[in-house]
Amino acid sequence: MHTGSKTPQNAVAVIPARYDSTRLPGKPLLLIAGKPLIVWVAERAAAASSISRTIVATDDSRIADAVGAAGFDVVMTRADHATGTDRIAEVAHNLQAEIIVNVQGDEPLIDPLTIDRAVDALRNDPSAQMSTTYELIDEPADVLSSSVVKIAIDTEGYATAFSRNPIHWPNQAVEKHGSIESSPGELGLLFSFKKHTGLYAYRREFLLEFTRWPQSDSERKESLEQMRALDRGVKIKVVEAASRSIGVDTKDDLERVRAIIEKELKVPA
Numbered sequence: 001m002h003t004g005s006k007t008p009q010n011a012v013a014v015i016p017a018r019y020d021s022t023r024l025p026g027k028p029l030l031l032i033a034g035k036p037l038i039v040w041v042a043e044r045a046a047a048a049s050s051i052s053r054t055i056v057a058t059d060d061s062r063i064a065d066a067v068g069a070a071g072f073d074v075v076m077t078r079a080d081h082a083t084g085t086d087r088i089a090e091v092a093h094n095l096q097a098e099i100i101v102n103v104q105g106d107e108p109l110i111d112p113l114t115i116d117r118a119v120d121a122l123r124n125d126p127s128a129q130m131s132t133t134y135e136l137i138d139e140p141a142d143v144l145s146s147s148v149v150k151i152a153i154d155t156e157g158y159a160t161a162f163s164r165n166p167i168h169w170p171n172q173a174v175e176k177h178g179s180i181e182s183s184p185g186e187l188g189l190l191f192s193f194k195k196h197t198g199l200y201a202y203r204r205e206f207l208l209e210f211t212r213w214p215q216s217d218s219e220r221k222e223s224l225e226q227m228r229a230l231d232r233g234v235k236i237k238v239v240e241a242a243s244r245s246i247g248v249d250t251k252d253d254l255e256r257v258r259a260i261i262e263k264e265l266k267v268p269a
Contacts, residue, residue: 016084040108048115113242
């Protein structure tokens, strides 16, 4: 088992995994350098020094078998969960842990240090109920893409807004250059935009309460679950990711990740 206790404070990583995917059926079991994608994610999560236990939460026996064969804990959950957060909450009901970390099941390059930063953000801030991470945006197209969620942060490091649209549009700079795409040299302009990642750390009791709340209006409009917490005044601590990750949503994403990992391992493609 990859579940050794590394810290007196108990933080458990739970990785939701479902077999069905519109663009990549069977995504968790797709092989990267001979190993299922979901196992790569579990190994990265277990490598975080803040994590005492790593669990994959799934409703599919094929995923459970692959994860179990790799030596990780698996919890079989109901199949009718609307979101990965709901699946994680089902697991959290039976865990004795201060902090539950939601590690996305499609990020085999997640940096263990990023997980540590999210956990430490909660441990060091009693007023925060959850934490998350961001990456700086350095591509103009990402600023305008609705598939890239932007986040705004106040001077104390708490989230003030999430949106699929650009937040705090730099009107004067855009008027000067004609468009945000025409001024890629102004990195300060691009770096003022922050990309929200899918990693979350929750205080266990808050997570269980959060999943009982009804959807908020802005959550429905943006299709962003975290707005449910923000709209209720919940403090969400935000820290920068230790490095960039790649979520595997398409075949192109999969090939990019395969190339990166195979290069690191020097495994023939």
